[in-house]
Amino acid sequence: MAEVKIWTLWNEEELTAEEAELLRRRAGDLPIPLDGAAKRDVETVLNTFLARNDAAGLAAPQIGISRRIIVFRTRNFGTGIPPLKNGPDYEVLINPRITQVRGEMVKETEGCLSCPDINVDVERADEIKVRAYDRTGAKINKRYTGFLARVVQHEIDHLDGKLIIDRGATVYYSKEKEAFFDRIFKGN
Numbered sequence: 385m386a387e388v389k390i391w392t393l394w395n396e397e398e399l400t401a402e403e404a405e406l407l408r409r410r411a412g413d414l415p416i417p418l419d420g421a422a423k424r425d426v427e428t429v430l431n432t433f434l435a436r437n438d439a440a441g442l443a444a445p446q447i448g449i450s451r452r453i454i455v456f457r458t459r460n461f462g463t464g465i466p467p468l469k470n471g472p473d474y475e476v477l478i479n480p481r482i483t484q485v486r487g488e489m490v491k492e493t494e495g496c497l498s499c500p501d502i503n504v505d506v507e508r509a510d511e512i513k514v515r516a517y518d519r520t521g522a523k524i525n526k527r528y529t530g531f532l533a534r535v536v537q538h539e540i541d542h543l544d545g546k547l548i549i550d551r552g553a554t555v556y557y558s559k560e561k562e563a564f565f566d567r568i569f570k571g572n
């Protein structure tokens with residue numbers, strides 16, 4: 385499969401207004417049961433994710449599809465090993481909704497394909513319960529903890545038009561791109 389373009393808030397040192405507009409929008413629910421178009425969107429998001437080895441997760445808006453679909457690894461984070469085509473090392477959630485937040489808030493540094501060249505310290509809940517549908521449209525209830533809970537919260541944020549720069553106070557970037565990012569984050 386040809387590499388699908390990832391939509392970003394900026395590309396090199398240019399803001400991308402059109403892509404940002406879609407990334408900032410609340411994505412729409414999929415119809416349940418899934419119709420043909422919804423099933424195709426789910427497969428596109430999944431296949432795009434499976435073709436990459438640099439993502440813990442992917443949300444549909446990140447490839448320009450404003451629909452509530454996320455996919456994420458459930459193991460082998462940060463290994464550079466692509467996800468296995470037949471699982472079980474990833475999950476797809478459709479119309480996910482966090483129904484319960486538990487445990488401490490934990491701060492860790494996150495990156496995002498849609499916010500290239502920066503990292504942000506983000507506080508997330510250590511445990512969440514999620515109600516969603518799986519890729520066949522069946523209702524599921526899941527519980528996630530630790531790093532996996534963080535990944536799922538990050539991806540669900542994408543469906544609400546929220547990005548790591550909205551969550552974190554501390555943004556890190558290289559000296560090389562300081563002028564551009566200082567302008568964005570410090571208003572210089």
Ligand SMILES: [Zn+2]
Pocket residue numbers: 495496497498538542
């Ligand atoms: Zn992201």
